[in-house]
Amino acid sequence: MKPLKYAIALVFCAFVMTAQADDLFNSDQSNLKSGTLLKDRPAYSSVTDQRLSKPEARNWLMYRGTYDSQGYSPLEQINSKNVKQLKTSWTFSTGMREAHQAPPVVNDGYMFVTTPHNHLLALDARNGELLWRYERELPEDLFQMHPTNRGVALHGDYVYMATADAYLVALNARTGKVVWEQEVEDYASGYYMTMAPLAASGKVMVGVSGGEFGIRGFIAAFDAKTGKPAWKTYTIPAPGEPGSESWPGDTWKTGGVPVWITGSYDPATKTTYWGTGNGGPWMGDARPGDNLYATSVIALDVDSGKLRGHHQYHWNDSWDWDEVSAPLLLDFQRKGKTVKGLVHPGRNGYLWFLERGKEKINFVDAKPYVKQDVFKSIDPVTGRPEYNLDRKPQTGKVTTFCPSSWGGKDWPPAAFNPKTRLLYIPANDNVCGKLKGEEAEYREGQLYLGAVLEEFEVVLHEDAKDYIGELQAWNVDTAEKAWSVKFKSHNWGPILATSGNLVFAGGTNDRYFRAYDASTGKLLWQQRTNSGVIGVPVSYEIDGVQYIAVQSGYGVDAEREQALLNLSQGKSTYVPQGGVIWVFALDK
Amino acid sequence: MPTNQGRRTTLKLGLLAVLWSPLSVFAARKPKPEKMRPQTGDHLVFAYGEREGEIITPGDITLNAKPTEAFPKHLASNVTRSRSRLNALLLVRLDPQSLSSVMDKYAADGLVAYSAVCTHTGCTVEGWDAATQELTCPCHGSKYAAANGAKVLLGPAPKPLAMLPLKIKGGEITVAGAFSRKVGFTVNKY
Numbered sequence A: 001m002k003p004l005k006y007a008i009a010l011v012f013c014a015f016v017m018t019a020q021a022d023d024l025f026n027s028d029q030s031n032l033k034s035g036t037l038l039k040d041r042p043a044y045s046s047v048t049d050q051r052l053s054k055p056e057a058r059n060w061l062m063y064r065g066t067y068d069s070q071g072y073s074p075l076e077q078i079n080s081k082n083v084k085q086l087k088t089s090w091t092f093s094t095g096m097r098e099a100h101q102a103p104p105v106v107n108d109g110y111m112f113v114t115t116p117h118n119h120l121l122a123l124d125a126r127n128g129e130l131l132w133r134y135e136r137e138l139p140e141d142l143f144q145m146h147p148t149n150r151g152v153a154l155h156g157d158y159v160y161m162a163t164a165d166a167y168l169v170a171l172n173a174r175t176g177k178v179v180w181e182q183e184v185e186d187y188a189s190g191y192y193m194t195m196a197p198l199a200a201s202g203k204v205m206v207g208v209s210g211g212e213f214g215i216r217g218f219i220a221a222f223d224a225k226t227g228k229p230a231w232k233t234y235t236i237p238a239p240g241e242p243g244s245e246s247w248p249g250d251t252w253k254t255g256g257v258p259v260w261i262t263g264s265y266d267p268a269t270k271t272t273y274w275g276t277g278n279g280g281p282w283m284g285d286a287r288p289g290d291n292l293y294a295t296s297v298i299a300l301d302v303d304s305g306k307l308r309g310h311h312q313y314h315w316n317d318s319w320d321w322d323e324v325s326a327p328l329l330l331d332f333q334r335k336g337k338t339v340k341g342l343v344h345p346g347r348n349g350y351l352w353f354l355e356r357g358k359e360k361i362n363f364v365d366a367k368p369y370v371k372q373d374v375f376k377s378i379d380p381v382t383g384r385p386e387y388n389l390d391r392k393p394q395t396g397k398v399t400t401f402c403p404s405s406w407g408g409k410d411w412p413p414a415a416f417n418p419k420t421r422l423l424y425i426p427a428n429d430n431v432c433g434k435l436k437g438e439e440a441e442y443r444e445g446q447l448y449l450g451a452v453l454e455e456f457e458v459v460l461h462e463d464a465k466d467y468i469g470e471l472q473a474w475n476v477d478t479a480e481k482a483w484s485v486k487f488k489s490h491n492w493g494p495i496l497a498t499s500g501n502l503v504f505a506g507g508t509n510d511r512y513f514r515a516y517d518a519s520t521g522k523l524l525w526q527q528r529t530n531s532g533v534i535g536v537p538v539s540y541e542i543d544g545v546q547y548i549a550v551q552s553g554y555g556v557d558a559e560r561e562q563a564l565l566n567l568s569q570g571k572s573t574y575v576p577q578g579g580v581i582w583v584f585a586l587d588k
Numbered sequence B: 001m002p003t004n005q006g007r008r009t010t011l012k013l014g015l016l017a018v019l020w021s022p023l024s025v026f027a028a029r030k031p032k033p034e035k036m037r038p039q040t041g042d043h044l045v046f047a048y049g050e051r052e053g054e055i056i057t058p059g060d061i062t063l064n065a066k067p068t069e070a071f072p073k074h075l076a077s078n079v080t081r082s083r084s085r086l087n088a089l090l091l092v093r094l095d096p097q098s099l100s101s102v103m104d105k106y107a108a109d110g111l112v113a114y115s116a117v118c119t120h121t122g123c124t125v126e127g128w129d130a131a132t133q134e135l136t137c138p139c140h141g142s143k144y145a146a147a148n149g150a151k152v153l154l155g156p157a158p159k160p161l162a163m164l165p166l167k168i169k170g171g172e173i174t175v176a177g178a179f180s181r182k183v184g185f186t187v188n189k190y
Helices: A003-025 A049-053 A556-569 B004-020
Strands: A032-034 A086-093 A105-107 A110-115 A119-124 A130-135 A153-155 A158-162 A167-172 A178-183 A198-200 A203-207 A218-223 A229-234 A264-266 A271-275 A296-301 A307-312 A328-334 A337-345 A350-356 A361-368 A375-378 A385-387 A398-401 A415-417 A422-428 A431-436 A457-460 A469-475 A480-487 A496-498 A502-505 A512-517 A523-528 A538-542 A545-552 A580-586 B043-046 B068-074 B089-093 B111-115 B127-129 B134-136 B143-145 B151-154 B166-169 B172-175
Touching: A049 A153, A049 A198, A086 A523, A105 A538, A119 A158, A153 A198, A167 A203, A264 A328, A307 A350, A307 A361, A328 A350, A337 A361, A337 A422, A415 A496, A422 A502, A457 A556, A469 A502, A496 A538, B043 B172, B111 B166
Parallel strands: none
Antiparallel strands: A032 A130, A086 A580, A105 A110, A110 A119, A119 A130, A153 A158, A158 A167, A167 A178, A198 A203, A203 A218, A218 A229, A264 A271, A271 A296, A296 A307, A328 A337, A337 A350, A350 A361, A375 A385, A398 A431, A415 A422, A422 A469, A431 A457, A469 A480, A496 A502, A502 A512, A512 A523, A538 A545, A545 A580, B043 B068, B068 B089, B089 B111, B127 B134, B134 B143, B143 B151, B166 B172
16 A cells, blocks of 8 residues: 555544544543443433423423523422422532532433533433533633532523633533534623523523623623524613713723623513623712613513613612522512512512513512611602612721622522412521722722722621521512521522422521422421532423432532621531532432 | 453544644644743733833832732833733732741742732732731632741632742842742642
């Protein structure tokens, strides 16, 4: 054989062999690890817009299970009568530290879980067998204030993750191979992402974090198949746009207003609803004005990104009260009428009831669900609060206010059970905040807070000796509290409601994951886990067996609040770190 | 099932193919000078503020004052190495008598340069407590002892901040060698 022919033959042979090696080890990418052979993996059920609009009861296809963000599973094999027999079915150690907050997203046997530092694991949801694991190589100069990730979105045959270096990555759901990745913004300017993307109408949408770095927040949509940018809508209007008059001078350029939690979606009107963070820097006197659309809910057309309406929960924020949780879409009764509603337990300590009108959002009513000493009153027509100015932090002053910057409820999502008509809120009461405002100088990619973090303190109300954390249940039709479970610990537990008359949540520093009677709040079952449970719980069913799944893995703000509570309470409570996926089913 | 021998051959041949593939040029590229870690002989310049870009002299740094943020600069080529956060430095002046012996090779007349990047998750260490001489990280509350080689006193940081050796000669501060350890944070391996 002539040398050239020999070389060509060798290359051909090598390619064939490499392809074989791929199938053996699935190791064509250094950051992809595989647990099972490709040929042994089950078929994958493609995810359509129709399936996302009406997910099968057996699946958990997105962050909150359904577009309305109710966090409700219609499964009822596990119920308030038999939940005592709930046993661990399998566990999986992620091998990672920091905050494990992502829901295990499940599509017909495939489970997708993200961890801090953007690892993405695909598991066999029946038995915890690892199918593949993608490990994103993050840049070494990344500034990670919040090492966490809140999960994936599914569309077609792809699974999507938003990353800490501000990329949107699409992977083949069956193999874990990267199909495309798209830079959403430059991480060096302080942009990053921790949310689960939202897939709808053939698009994948993400919002950006980085309010503490002087970003200009936005929501962006990408074509689900190709990753091609579809639209980008800023949360701060540019000069000349409606609302721009609420930002003086150049403050709009670095005014923050991040969006770091997945939006809700109404397929009937093709409208997405997003919660927005606070303006930056933190002291409102650095940017006098209402600062639209900070600390608001905004309604965007899913196909164009056009703003269809907004409601600002509170103006000119100075408390770091991000209102990032998307409102729950649900109908409630008021004065004998059914209101197509938006319901939001605010970080500002008020429970907000709004109406989602065609081209605008209307205020219905609001009332405090924890001790709140900032609002003097709420305008009954517009919902605009009037402030007690002594409780509004300012530059050069120390101000105390309730609730603390972590609010009545931070990011952990509330849930709604349409059978009990109850809204379940993971609340924190009796913890007030103390902030010292200072002038902030903008430097690209550096903290731009305008508050002295070393003097960031919690101040406890005298009732804190009785309780801090709470699981509250509110009847949405009467806007009255039905029951409440109180904890000595602060509570950072996202909530799952199920048709089996159950509420599942962890969130306390004693590492328990618990099930409660949805009607009465009675504790029915609990399991102590490896770490603190701040992950979003889900439920799914395979082969006639209902499972409950959640990640345990403490970190980020729950841990930070624990450190400050330890200082003020003279305690040394320690919650161990390390992530584990827990999956439960009834004992047979 | 292929034998082990078969597997090895497959891998070798696969490797060969990778080497030949025009798409797989993985030769380590030399970083751009403005991103390179500090080099021996570099000067230090103010990273921010009114004097941004000006060379720092020993007299600019006062005893026990809040750390001055600095970047290394190669004077001959006029390149400030500011395009990587991993080059951000904290310059402090402490009483030379108070310094731990681990700092002997790094400090010059009580002048110390620490990496500004927290070893926990890479935040910029900004805080300073003059009374206790602690460098503090705003993100997760780690505290480092400035006079003791940035030993971790509190918080989740797993390792001390890296130190950069300094030399003072003829009234000029220059870099005298490489960082004492890898700068920044490392993701835990499972």
